[in-house]
Structures are given as structure tokens and as C-alpha cells.
Amino acid sequence: MAQVFTKSMARNIFYGGSVFFMLLFLVLTFDTTRSLPALDNRDAITPEVARGKLLWEQNDCVGCHTLLGEGAYFAPELGNVYQRFGNSKEAIIGFIKSRPKNGIPGRRSMPQFNFSDEELSAIAEFLIYSSGINAAGWPPNIQG
Amino acid sequence: MQYKSQAVAMPYFIAAIILFVAQILFGLIMGLQYVIGDFLFPEIPFNVARMVHTNTLIVWLLFGFMGAAYYLVPEEAETELFSPWLAKLMFWIFFLAAGATVAGYLLVPYATLAELTGNELFPTMGREFLEQPTITKIGIVIVALAFLFNVGMTVLKGRKTVVNLVLLIGLLGLAVFFLFAFYVPDNLVLDKFFWWWVVHLWVEGVWELILGAILAFVLIKVTGVDREVIEKWLYVIIAMALITGIIGTGHHFFWIGAPEYWQWWGSIFSALEPLPFFMMTVFAFNMVNRRRRNHPNRVATLWALGTAVMAFLGAGVWGFLHTLSPVNYYTHGTQLTAAHGHMAFYGAYVMIVLTIISYAMPLLRGRTAANSNKSQVLEMWSFWLMTIAMVFITLFLTGAGILQVYLQRVSETPQPFLVVQDQIHLFYWLREVAGVVFLIGLICYIASFFVGNKDPEHTLEVSNTTT
Numbered sequence: 001m002a003q004v005f006t007k008s009m010a011r012n013i014f015y016g017g018s019v020f021f022m023l024l025f026l027v028l029t030f031d032t033t034r035s036l037p038a039l040d041n042r043d044a045i046t047p048e049v050a051r052g053k054l055l056w057e058q059n060d061c062v063g064c065h066t067l068l069g070e071g072a073y074f075a076p077e078l079g080n081v082y083q084r085f086g087n088s089k090e091a092i093i094g095f096i097k098s099r100p101k102n103g104i105p106g107r108r109s110m111p112q113f114n115f116s117d118e119e120l121s122a123i124a125e126f127l128i129y130s131s132g133i134n135a136a137g138w139p140p141n142i143q144g
Numbered sequence: 145m146q147y148k149s150q151a152v153a154m155p156y157f158i159a160a161i162i163l164f165v166a167q168i169l170f171g172l173i174m175g176l177q178y179v180i181g182d183f184l185f186p187e188i189p190f191n192v193a194r195m196v197h198t199n200t201l202i203v204w205l206l207f208g209f210m211g212a213a214y215y216l217v218p219e220e221a222e223t224e225l226f227s228p229w230l231a232k233l234m235f236w237i238f239f240l241a242a243g244a245t246v247a248g249y250l251l252v253p254y255a256t257l258a259e260l261t262g263n264e265l266f267p268t269m270g271r272e273f274l275e276q277p278t279i280t281k282i283g284i285v286i287v288a289l290a291f292l293f294n295v296g297m298t299v300l301k302g303r304k305t306v307v308n309l310v311l312l313i314g315l316l317g318l319a320v321f322f323l324f325a326f327y328v329p330d331n332l333v334l335d336k337f338f339w340w341w342v343v344h345l346w347v348e349g350v351w352e353l354i355l356g357a358i359l360a361f362v363l364i365k366v367t368g369v370d371r372e373v374i375e376k377w378l379y380v381i382i383a384m385a386l387i388t389g390i391i392g393t394g395h396h397f398f399w400i401g402a403p404e405y406w407q408w409w410g411s412i413f414s415a416l417e418p419l420p421f422f423m424m425t426v427f428a429f430n431m432v433n434r435r436r437r438n439h440p441n442r443v444a445t446l447w448a449l450g451t452a453v454m455a456f457l458g459a460g461v462w463g464f465l466h467t468l469s470p471v472n473y474y475t476h477g478t479q480l481t482a483a484h485g486h487m488a489f490y491g492a493y494v495m496i497v498l499t500i501i502s503y504a505m506p507l508l509r510g511r512t513a514a515n516s517n518k519s520q521v522l523e524m525w526s527f528w529l530m531t532i533a534m535v536f537i538t539l540f541l542t543g544a545g546i547l548q549v550y551l552q553r554v555s556e557t558p559q560p561f562l563v564v565q566d567q568i569h570l571f572y573w574l575r576e577v578a579g580v581v582f583l584i585g586l587i588c589y590i591a592s593f594f595v596g597n598k599d600p601e602h603t604l605e606v607s608n609t610t611t
Contacts, residue, residue, distance in 0.1 A: 007372060010379035011306075018386040025390045028409065032337065035403045040333035050330040057270025057328075058258040063191025068400045069477030070336060071272055074178070074190045076561035077477065101186070108181030108562070111189050113255070130332055136407070138399035140474060143558045 041132035052126025055119055064110070066144075068135055074108065077144025082131040084142050092124040145507045147218040149225035154508045155235050156211030157501045161590065163204035163242065164494075168583055170197040175576040179569050188250070195249050195275045201489065202273060203242045206284075208497030209318075209354050210238075213295050213311060215504045216361045221302025226294050234290050241283040245276055267328055271339055274325045281325055288319040306375040307361050310382060314353030321345045333401035344393045347493070348417065348459070352385040355455070355496045356424070359448060362503050363428065366445045367435035377427045384420035392417050395467050399476055407469035414467040418460030421452075421492075428452035440601060441506065441514035443523045447499035450531060454491025462487050462538065474553050479568075480545030487538040490530075498589075505593070511601055518596030522588055529585030536578035544571035 036042070056062070061078075062071035068079040085091035096113065097120060103109040115123065145151070174193045176183045184193075218225050225231060248257045254270070261277035263269045268278045276284070292315060299308050324341040360378045364371055394410025428449050439445065462484040466475040475481070502523065506515045514520065551564045 005376075007306075007376040007379065010376045010383065014379045014383035014386070017383050018390070021387050021390045025393065028391075028394075028406075029337075032397075032402050032406075033334075036331075036333055036401070039403065040331055040401045042331055045330050053330055053332065054264070054267055057267065058255050058263060060191045060195065060254045060270050060275060062270065062272050063194050063254075063275070064189075066477040067332075068336065070396075070400070071477070072191065072194055073477065073479055073482055074194075103182045103185040106180065106182055108177070108190070108565075109185065111186055133333060133401040135399045135401055136404050138473060138476065140553045141558045143552050143560050 039134040041129060041134070044129040044132055046125070048122050048125045049129045051119075052122035052124070052129075055115070055123050056126055059113055067130060068133065069138065075110065077139060078127055079130055079133070079135065080139060080142065080144055082128050084144065089121075089124045089128060092127060093120045096120060096123065147224050149228040149231075150215050150218050150504075151508060152225065152228050152231040152235070153211040153215035153504060155232070155239075156207045156214060157505060157508075159235070159239050159242075160204040160207040160211060160497060160501070163200040163207065165586065165590070166246070167197055167200040167204065168579075168586055170194075170200070172576070172579050172583060175572070175579050178565075178572040179576065192249055192254065195254075196246055198273055199249075199275060200242075200246065201494075203238075205493050205497060207238070208493075208501070209315070209358075210291055212354075212358050212497065212500040212504075213291070213315065215500065215508070216358070217295050217298050217308055217311065218302070220305045220308045220361065221298050223298065223302035226297035226301065230290055230294050234287050234294075237283065238287045241280055241287075245280045248277065249275075266326075268326055271325075271328065271335070273343060274339070278326075281322075284322065285319070288315075288322065292316060292319055305371075306378060307357050307364070310353050310360075310378060311357035314350045314357060317350030317353065318346060321350065336400045337397065337402060340393055340396045344396055345390070347488070348389040348392060349386060351493065352389065352420065353382050355451075355492055356382045356385070358496050358500050359424070359428065359451065362444060362448050362499055363431045365503060366437075366439040366441060366448065367431045368437040368439075369431045369434055374431060377423075377431075381420050381423050381427060384416075384423060388413050388416040388419060395469075395472065398469050398472055411468045415464060417467070418456065418464050421456040421460035425452040425456045439513065441503060441520070443515075443520045443527065444499060444503040446524060446527055447495060447502045450527060451491060451495035451499055454487065454495055454531060454534070456491070457535075458484065458487030458489070458491035458538070462542075474549050475545065478545045478548050478552075479541045479571075480549065483538045483541035483545055486541065487534055490534045495531075506601070514601050515592070516596035516599030516601055518599055519592050522595055523592035526585045526589035526592060529588060530582050531585075533578045533582035533585055537575050537582065540571045540575040540578060544568045544575070547571070 064072050064075040066073065066077045069077065081092060085095070096110070096115065099110045099112045101112045170193045173184060173188065174190060174197055177190050177193065214225060214231055252260070257277060258269050261279050263278060266278045268281055269275060295315065296312060299312055321342050324338050327338050329335050356378050360374050363369065364374050391409050392414035394406040395414040397406035397410060429452070432445060432449060466472050466480050466484065506513070515523070547568050548564055551559050551567060552561060
């Protein structure tokens with residue numbers, strides 16, 4: 001880089017570029033928050049769904065599973081588990097409830113969390129709400 | 145070491161290395177759980193091992209960044225640190241908080257930890273990488289503020305160099321964007337959207353400024369190239385990093401319920417994200433080729449070149465591999481993501497912290513310029529063992545990822561997740577073997593601090609130095 005391109009020019013590109021693109025990012029963010037009501041299934045967020053989300057967090061479910069593709073890659077995607085389980089809330093509850101306490105010899109197994117019936121229902125409702133988010137056609141198929 | 149107060153960096157570096165060891169051990173546990181599903185179950189379930197693996201990584205990198213700042217800011221500013229005792233106090237607060245948090249993860253179920261720390265009053269737990277109890281997060285903010293105050297005051301009272309300024313902007317951004325860790329709305333889409341303001345704007349944004357500043361500092365020291373030249377490069381690199389990286393955040397918004405225009409913004413800008421990393425590689429090799437001195441700390445130079453190359457491969461190439469939305473539609477949330485994550489973190493952030501430790505530690509331990517030949521050779525072994533192991537970890541996870549994508553998402557008869565996992569065991573086994581090699585490299589690294597301490601060092605060969 002010869003003298004035609006000086007340090008102060010480089011500095012100005014850094015400050016100017018960063019500020020410009022941060023502002024552009026804020027504009028896009030603002031537009032996103034205005035578009036979200038049509039996409040994010042917010043009408044389905046009941047107190048029970050919120051409770052389910054808190055339980056999802058307080059048991060670190062994302063430490064094994066993905067939800068809309070984000071999380072850990074040790075256990076199945078859950079953004080569409082409702083559909084995969086035949087649109088059955090009972091099937092989700094039954095699965096979580098029936099995990100063996102000491103696991104399955106040699107294989108991966110979800111821990112037994114000893115949830116109450118209310119908690120199980122809340123978690124299932126949270127997953128049902130999540131499955132209603134418009135995720136641009138993702139995942140590619142029912143297997144997640 | 146030119147200023148006495150630079151010595152506060154030492155405990156930060158030592159803590160970083162201790163947590164690095166914990167990170168790798170838990171990585172090996174997880175790697176084994178991928179193939180022996182019930183390994184340590186139910187005592188250490190996978191998610192707990194993963195929290196320890198990722199959280200210790202983040203915290204040891206933060207220790208490394210702080211140590212780097214405490215070391216290089218006084219030297220750049222040509223003045224003593226504003227408050228060495230505050231730096232020492234913050235070290236102990238941070239170290240004990242990190243230790244207590246890891247102990248909490250391991251000793252009680254996560255839900256119990258949430259209950260004990262009153263998570264329901266102010267819920268912030270249970271999101272990827274931000275699993276720390278709310279009280280720990282508040283502790284992180286306090287430590288970060290005290291640290292920024294200390295470093296900022298040092299810069300203010302001393303010489304203002306570009307390296308210091310860029311480092312400070314990076315650290316300030318780190319603190320500011322961390323505040324989004326406290327925003328956890330019930331709306332999952334909003335939650336995810338702003339979660340990335342911490343995670344992406346850290347690692348593909350402001351952390352790159354920290355990386356650039358540390359690399360520039362070490363290159364000034366080991367090559368003796370004129371500071372003006374290096375600073376110009378630094379500005380151009382970080383300009384490109386933010387120009388591409390900020391809107392590049394959009395590559396995380398493809399499939400989480402955000403508007404579909406993010407597929408364009410995210411694909412285009414993140415496709416340009418390899419550029420600053422490529423420039424960093426060119427920069428590092430250029431400076432070393434134009435060096436005006438042969439610094440006796442050869443291994444620090446090796447780390448500096450290594451971080452530039454590996455950051456380009458891991459963050460740049462492996463990031464580009466799956467960043468275009470039509471590709472990402474199939475690869476999102478698979479082992480390909482894990483492959484990229486491993487090499488990017490190692491190349492960009494692990495290696496830059498090891499670079500500054502490699503440069504600064506001999507000086508902090510009272511040597512004139514470098515470790516003995518014996519120690520440096522062992523450290524070079526550790527460099528190659530860890531780096532090659534990481535290349536193979538990445539390649540094996542990439543193999544696993546491609547197969548996973550095909551079997552689960554592309555083939556005409558898509559198979560269930562766990563059925564697919566069984567079919568890619570071989571790659572997971574190979575990854576675990578590479579992980580063991582990484583651990584051997586890490587053992588060599590630690591051993592390099594203890595060998596040849598009584599041997600003489602090379603004398604500094606100086607020619608035409610101006611810095």
C-alpha cells in the first residue's frame with residue numbers, strides 16, 4: 001500500500017464504514033420488528049407457553065437439541081417435533097415422561113426430568129407454539 | 145517487560161490456561177458421548193458437559209483478552225496501569241465466579257442451579273453459550289466495567305496508539321453487546337434475533353478488533369516493522385471485518401422466523417466475511433517477510449502466523465462453505481456448523497490468545513526476550529500437534545456433516561436423526577482420536593513452561609529497530 005493510500009484514509013473507512021453499516025443494521029432491525037407479527041406466531045404465546053419456554057430454558061434443553069436449527073447437535077430438532085409426532089401433544093408428553101432414569105445401555109438417552117403434569121403440558125404447548133413460527137420453509141423435511 | 149504493572153497480566157494468562165485444560169477434557173467427554181451414548185450418564189449428561197466445554201472456552205478467552213490488555217496497554221500507552229490493585233481484585237472475583245459457576249453446572253442439576261440462583265426473578269439462563277446464572281452474568285458485567293475503566297484510564301493518561309484505540313473499541317463493544325444477554329423475551333423469534341447480537345456481533349464483529357489489535361501489537365514487536373505500516377493494515381482489516389460482519393449477522397436470520405430478505409442481506413455480506421481474514425493472512429506474512437529484526441522468540445512469531453492462517457481457514461473458508469442461504473437450508477444446525485465452529489474459534493481466538501501468551505509470558509517471567517531453545521521447540525511441537533489435530537477434527541466433522549445432511553435432508557428417503565447418527569459413528573470415533581492428539585499437544589504446551597528454564601536464551605538480534 002503506497003503513499004496514495006494513507007493511514008488516515010484507512011481510519012476514515014473504518015469509522016465511516018462501521019457507523020454506516022451499524023445504522024443500516026439498525027434500520028433493518030427496525031423493519032424486522034415491524035414485520036415479525038405476521039411471522040412469529042405471537043398470538044399463540046399464552047402464559048402457559050411462556051411458562052413452557054422458561055422450563056425449556058431452566059432445563060437447558062438447547063444443550064442437546066436444536067430448535068429452529070439452533071442449539072446442540074446431539075439430539076433431534078424440535079421446531080417441528082409436533083408435526084413429526086403426528087400433531088399430538090400427548091405423544092410429546094408421553095415421550096418426555098417415559099425416559100428411563102438410568103438411560104439406555106450404550107445409547108444416547110434424554111434424562112428423566114420428573115416434570116409435573118402441568119410442566120409437561122407447558123413444555124408441549126411451547127413446542128406447539130414454536131412449530132407455528134413461519135421459518136421460511138425450514139426444515140427441509142419432517143426429520144428436521 | 146517495560147512497566148512493572150504489566151505483571152498483573154500473569155494470573156490472567158495462568159487462569160486462561162487452566163480453564164483451557166478443563167475445556168479440552170470436557171470436549172473429550174462429549175466426543176465420547178457421541179459414540180458411547182450412556183458414557184457418564186446420568187451423572188454428567190451431554191448438555192452439562194457441553195456447557196462446561198463452551199463456557200470455559202468463552203471465559204478463558206476473556207481471561208486471555210484481559211491479560212493481553214493488561215500487558216499491552218501500558219506498554220503502548222507508555223505509562224503504568226491506572227490501578228494494578230483493581231486488576232488483581234477483578235481477577236479474583238472473575239476467577240472465583242467462573243469456578244463457582246462450573247462447580248454449579250457439575251454438582252447440581254441445571255434446574256436446581258436455576259432455582260438456587262433465583263432465575264425466575266430475572267430469567268436469563270438456558271440459552272446457548274449464555275447458560276450462566278443471572279448472578280454470574282451480573283458479575284461478568286461488573287468485572288468488565290472495572291476492567292474497561294482501568295484500561296481506559298490508562299489509555300487516557302498515556303500515549304494514544306492505534307493498537308490501544310482499536311483494542312479499546314473492541315473491548316467496549318464486547319461489554320455493550322453482552323448486555324443483550326439480559327434480554328430474554330417470551331417471543332422465541334425476538335429472543336433468537338437479539339441473542340445473535342451477543343453471539344455474532346461478538347465473534348464476527350468486535351472480537352475481530354481485539355484479535356487485530358493483539359496481532360498488530362505482537363507483529364510490531366517481533367518484526368520491528370514500522371508502526372505506521374502495521375496500523376494502516378490494522379485499520380483496513382477491521383474496517384472490512386465490520387463492514388461485512390455487521391450485516392453478515394443476517395446469515396443467522398434465515399430460518400428463525402425473521403423476514404426472508406435476510407437471505408439476501410445475510411448471504412451477500414457474509415460471503416464477503418472471509419475478506420478481512422484473508423487480508424489478515426497476507427498482512428501477517430508480509431510483515432514477517434519485511435521484518436527488520438530476527439526476534440529470538442520464534443515460537444511467538446509462529447503462533448502469530450498460525451492464527452492468521454487458521455482464522456482464515458476456520459472462520460473464512462469453513463464459514464463461507466455453508467453461509468449462502470440455499471446451501472444453509474440443508475446444512476443449518478448440523479455437524480457442518482460444529483466443524484466451522486471448532487476451527488474458527490481455535491484459529492481466530494484460541495491462537496491469538498496463545499500468541500500473546502507466547503510473546504508476553506517469557507518477559508513476565510523475567511527473561512529478556514524469549515524462552516530457551518528447549519522450551520520453544522516443545523512449544524512448537526504443541527503448536528503443530530494442536531493445530532493439525534484441529535484440522536482433522538474439522539475434516540472429520542465436515543465428513544460427518546455432509547453425510548448427515550445427505551441421509552437426513554437430501555436423499556429421497558430421509559431418515560430420522562438418531563438413525564443417521566448411528567451411521568456416522570466412524571467419523572465421530574476419528575474425531576475423538578484427533579481430540580486425544582489435541583490433548584497431547586496441550587500437555588506439551590503446558591510442559592513447555594516447565595522445561596529449559598535454567599537454559600540461556602538467545603540474545604536479541606537487532607538491526608535498524610525504530611519501535
